Amino acid sequence: MDNVAPTLRVLVRRGEGTAWLLLLMAGLLVGGCNVFEGLSPGPNNIDALVADARTALADGNASRAVRLLERAYDKDSTSVRVRIELANALYAERDLDLFALRAAAEHLAGTSESSAPATAGKAAHSESMCTDAARPESDANRYEAVPIEAAPLRRWVDRQSVVERVYRLVVTGVLERRPEAFSGATTSVRQKGFLVGAITVVANEVIGARAVIAGTGSALYLDRASNPHRALVVCSGTGDTLSENHNALCALSAAAQQGVQWLQARYRSSETDQGAVLIDRLQALSNAVGTRIDCS
Amino acid sequence: MRFHVCAALLMLAVALVGSPPACAQNNRYTERSFVPTPSVRAMGDAGAALSGPDRPFFYNPAQLPHVSSYFTVLGVQAAASRNLRDQIDFFNRRVRPAVEDNFERDTEELEDLYRDAYRLGRDPVRGTGAIVLPSFVYSVNGVGLGGGLFAKTALNYRMSDAGLGVPQVYLLSRTDLMAVLSAGLDLGKIGLSGLSVGGTAAQKRRFLTFENKPLDAFTPDEAALLLRGSAFQVDVGALYTPPWWALPGRLSVGGAVYDLLDNRYNYTFEDAPGIPFLEGFAADEATVDDETAAREEARARRRFRLRPTYRIGAAYRIPSLLAVEDVAVAVDYQGYGHDQQHLLARLHAGVRAAVTDGLVLRSGLSAGYPTGGLGLRLGAFQIDYAVHAFEEGRVPGQRGTYVHTARLMVRIR
Numbered sequence: 001m002d003n004v005a006p007t008l009r010v011l012v013r014r015g016e017g018t019a020w021l022l023l024l025m026a027g028l029l030v031g032g033c034n035v036f037e038g039l040s041p042g043p044n045n046i047d048a049l050v051a052d053a054r055t056a057l058a059d060g061n062a063s064r065a066v067r068l069l070e071r072a073y074d075k076d077s078t079s080v081r082v083r084i085e086l087a088n089a090l091y092a093e094r095d096l097d098l099f100a101l102r103a104a105a106e107h108l109a110g111t112s113e114s115s116a117p118a119t120a121g122k123a124a125h126s127e128s129m130c131t132d133a134a135r136p137e138s139d140a141n142r143y144e145a146v147p148i149e150a151a152p153l154r155r156w157v158d159r160q161s162v163v164e165r166v167y168r169l170v171v172t173g174v175l176e177r178r179p180e181a182f183s184g185a186t187t188s189v190r191q192k193g194f195l196v197g198a199i200t201v202v203a204n205e206v207i208g209a210r211a212v213i214a215g216t217g218s219a220l221y222l223d224r225a226s227n228p229h230r231a232l233v234v235c236s237g238t239g240d241t242l243s244e245n246h247n248a249l250c251a252l253s254a255a256a257q258q259g260v261q262w263l264q265a266r267y268r269s270s271e272t273d274q275g276a277v278l279i280d281r282l283q284a285l286s287n288a289v290g291t292r293i294d295c296s
Numbered sequence: 297m298r299f300h301v302c303a304a305l306l307m308l309a310v311a312l313v314g315s316p317p318a319c320a321q322n323n324r325y326t327e328r329s330f331v332p333t334p335s336v337r338a339m340g341d342a343g344a345a346l347s348g349p350d351r352p353f354f355y356n357p358a359q360l361p362h363v364s365s366y367f368t369v370l371g372v373q374a375a376a377s378r379n380l381r382d383q384i385d386f387f388n389r390r391v392r393p394a395v396e397d398n399f400e401r402d403t404e405e406l407e408d409l410y411r412d413a414y415r416l417g418r419d420p421v422r423g424t425g426a427i428v429l430p431s432f433v434y435s436v437n438g439v440g441l442g443g444g445l446f447a448k449t450a451l452n453y454r455m456s457d458a459g460l461g462v463p464q465v466y467l468l469s470r471t472d473l474m475a476v477l478s479a480g481l482d483l484g485k486i487g488l489s490g491l492s493v494g495g496t497a498a499q500k501r502r503f504l505t506f507e508n509k510p511l512d513a514f515t516p517d518e519a520a521l522l523l524r525g526s527a528f529q530v531d532v533g534a535l536y537t538p539p540w541w542a543l544p545g546r547l548s549v550g551g552a553v554y555d556l557l558d559n560r561y562n563y564t565f566e567d568a569p570g571i572p573f574l575e576g577f578a579a580d581e582a583t584v585d586d587e588t589a590a591r592e593e594a595r596a597r598r599r600f601r602l603r604p605t606y607r608i609g610a611a612y613r614i615p616s617l618l619a620v621e622d623v624a625v626a627v628d629y630q631g632y633g634h635d636q637q638h639l640l641a642r643l644h645a646g647v648r649a650a651v652t653d654g655l656v657l658r659s660g661l662s663a664g665y666p667t668g669g670l671g672l673r674l675g676a677f678q679i680d681y682a683v684h685a686f687e688e689g690r691v692p693g694q695r696g697t698y699v700h701t702a703r704l705m706v707r708i709r
Contacts, residue, residue: 033665033666034663034664034665034687034692034693034696035661035664035666036640036641036643036661036663036664036691036692036693037664037692037693038693039640039692040638040640040641040690040691040692041638043690048690051689051690052690052694054456054457055689055690055694055695057457058418058456058457058695084459088457088459088460091460092460092461096460097407097460097461097462098460098461098462098512099403099406099407099410099461102403102406103403106403188458188464188508191458191459191509191510192458192459195458195459195460195462195510196459196460199460266510266513267513277399277406277512278512
């Protein structure tokens with residue numbers, strides 16, 4: 001104590017130090033710095049990893065969010081929260097979101113207000129067989145070709161591996177196989193899980209249907225004159241391939257219905273006034289498939 | 297002597313530990329009803345052990361015997377984060393019309409709206425208005441008494457990630473009315489030299505409205521429920537200034553525990569009146585069914601539960617330092633309710649000095665963010681300004697929000 005007192009007295013006498021300190025603080029304030037930044041340890045448990053991943057996502061750094069959540073997943077692959085957050089980050093990293101699916105649904109169901117009628121696309125041969133005995137080649141004004149290589153679909157097709165992984169993480173891994181654990185999650189996690197699940201289940205079938213159509217050399221058309229909804233028809237070379245396409249589109253319709261259900265569960269409402277962003281589009285897609293294709 | 301003081305502090309610590317599970321006072325998210333003081337905020341939000349006017353009521357009642365008597369006629373205070381105006385403008389100009397149209401927009405326009413909303417909203421917004429109605433402190437012979445009426449309304453708003461490009465809207469509005477009575481006692485007269493203790497009893501009434509849902513879940517007839525709750529609460533504090541301190545200046549250590557009683561706001565929807573800033577947003581009572589009201593009441597009681605909180609701190613004060621006078625340094629550990637928040641994000645420190653008679657400069661570090669401000673006294677008028685930061689992330693530097701606070705007060709000393 002005796003040694004400290006003289007030292008402190010000397011420090012106290014050096015009043016310029018206080019002024020410099022105030023100036024330094026003012027400089028830091030203007031610069032918006034945080035003097036503790038970098039001094040804190042990195043995240044080392046699941047809660048911290050998820051918290052930092054959310055911050056990284058908010059900062060637009062999806063790759064860092066994925067890395068952090070992969071570490072959390074390695075620590076506990078059964079965690080519902082980690083699976084859903086990882087799925088969300090994986091989509092963000094690949095620039096996939098709700099609007100990417102909305103654009104795909106609008107493209108298929110012809111509900112986009114801004115898109116011009118498609119003129120490109122694979123034309124049906126006169127000897128093709130079409131669902132509901134449609135004859136697109138004989139009435140070009142009524143039937144509009146739906147190009148399956150268009151950007152809204154390619155965006156998902158090019159990222160098929162991500163959709164498949166998210167499907168395993170959330171759709172089968174949580175929503176289908178672990179409903180009890182999912183219902184025990186927090187509201188925000190459940191809402192995110194329903195949204196990710198709805199997007200993924202539809203995107204998965206969009207990719208699947210597009211693969212079948214392309215793989216069988218078939219063509220997809222939109223019947224603009226159909227009532228009360230625009231209707232999709234598919235034309236293919238043989239009865240077998242037509243049946244394949246028929247099944248793929250029915251699977252897409254069922255997925256759209258599943259997506260609607262999960263989105264309504266997310267809103268905790270079956271009311272339609274919350275559906276403008278995506279539910280309406282998925283409903284329109286399902287209707288477009290079901291109007292002239294018998295999926296019963 | 298030292299044994300007695302240590303025993304008293306130990307008893308306070310035991311009371312703190314023995315109270316219901318306490319979470320540290322949380323700037324980021326505290327349910328406590330209190331009026332923050334710009335003079336403390338400018339010092340990095342440190343002041344539990346540094347005596348001064350305004351602090352006994354809401355920071356540490358044990359400071360009362362060490363504060364000169366005064367009577368506050370009236371005070372008004374406002375605080376806002378830097379992005380408040382942009383956010384309100386964006387909400388009124390773009391979000392509200394889209395919600396009213398039930399988001400009937402083409403995909404590109406809607407995507408732009410969501411992206412902009414998320415970009416703007418990820419920096420949290422805070423706005424606070426407070427009125428200090430008449431209050432007083434009377435301090436004589438080691439005994440201090442104080443009381444007053446206070447009103448505060450605060451808005452917190454931010455957007456987080458609801459997944460897949462959808463912003464999650466978080467909106468919280470709280471209006472508090474507080475009647476406060478404090479007492480403090482210097483225990484030097486009973487042989488505990490340097491130790492003072494104090495307590496505050498407060499009757500509080502709160503009006504609360506909140507929303508926390510994805511943006512696309514908002515409907516054209518969206519209306520939040522206005523809930524009302526009241527609580528009687530008690531805070532206790534202690535302050536110790538070691539009489540054996542042999543160095544220049546004066547060292548103090550202290551702390552306070554707030555909202556000790558197991559008496560929480562029991563939020564109810566019935567009979568809640570309209571409040572400023574929420575006209576047209578709060579739901580009309582006639583339009584809310586009983587089930588919805590019960591669900592929201594239960595949610596509010598669960599989410600906005602009043603729990604014990606605390607601050608501990610140390611302060612060092614010297615009468616003069618070269619050209620400046622009444623120089624003080626203070627450090628507080630507040631803790632935060634965020635379970636994952638690191639120790640450094642809970643640390644607050646500051647320095648202040650009187651440059652001339654009536655002018656005080658203040659600076660500090662709040663969770664590592666530099667803060668600053670000044671106080672100016674012109675007769676009975678006291679003006680204080682502070683720029684202060686909150687850390688809302690896990691560690692310092694992750695997600696800070698700067699808030700400007702100004703206060704005008706008429707006070708008779």
